[in-house]
Amino acid sequence: MMINSLRKIHYSWVVLAAVCGLALANSVASLNVLTVFFLPMSDEFLWNRTQISGAASLGALLGAGVAVMTGRILDQTGPRVILAIGALITTISMIALSQISAIMAFYIFYGAARVSDQGFIQAVSPSTIAKWFDRNSGMAVSVLFAVTALGGVLLPLISQASIAEFGWRFGWMVLAVIMFLVGVIPTILFVRSPKDLDENDGDGVELENFTIPEFSLSEVLHTKEYWFLTATVFVTGIATAGIGLHIVPYLVGQGLDPEEAVATVSVRFIASAIGGLIGGILADRYTPRLLILVAISVRVFSIALLIFADTFLKAVFSGALGGISDGIQSTVLVLLLVSYFGKNNVGGIYGVNRAAAVLGFSAGPMIAGIGFDITGNYNYIFYGFLLLTILSIGLVFSTNRTYPGVR
Structure with a gap:
């Protein structure tokens, strides 16, 4: 059996490698990839930006509801089936997108890919790794998010x-092949639950992962700390997704070439990978709360700089700062939840929190798209995103570690 042949390697690292492959491939459904298809598809079909943004928002909105359920299912049955179903949905959706000619078909299939992205894969992957690792959890989660960011660099x-060589239809087919080879196959072959391996092999799991949780999900839902953190990911999700989907057309409107605008997206994700690794390392030395406060503060400066970015250098600097902020926050958030509320129910805890983030992701692109269609520019919208990000600093600052039974 393939698992037995890997017995000498602590199986947590095998799972990490497989989930990282899926996370990298999952960038096919990210807003940073969709923004590359934005102009060629809108030029061919005469779709406006609100219409295209609506598909991303609708899919993310549906994914929010799914994330709540998949997080609970993870705690009960493990990650393999959830992640495999998500990867297959995305693969099929990418193939279908290469054949569409109507806006309704775009909504159906890109929406399905976004549901899979937000509700299945991103809602479950970090909690899966947190369950497998104990002493090295910070490093493991940081590797996961760094690889996710790497996908955001490579796939755009x-x-x-x-698209430049063969057209946008061929582009969607290429993404389908990547998801199947790098995402679907490793997930089916290698992803397991720690409980499964403990029952079968006995010596392949860090048993200290299965301590009695400090909080049940119902107890967590009665703490102000959890809802302040949930509000934080909601408002930062609005700003991140709103800017992320529209950054290429925004920078083109600021005078940059399309190639420079796409390169800025790649710089942002390179910086995000670096930020994720930094966040994981620093989380072993500093409190996750402090790191998230620093990350959001850096994001404030990044958005402010982006508003005035009319050269490639300014755009790259803004993207680098924003990427570092994204990487640190994404990595450290799940560690903060574990440090506040325990590990065994982290699937359900992170799932509800992720749902709030996804709601923000769904609102952000629509807000930016409608704002552009009404005013003809992004200035007022981006100023609004800046204010929301400043608000989130106060929300995180108001949280402190609590204990079961303390409200």
């Missing part, structure tokens, strides 16, 4: 090259 470039 691959998409842009495919």
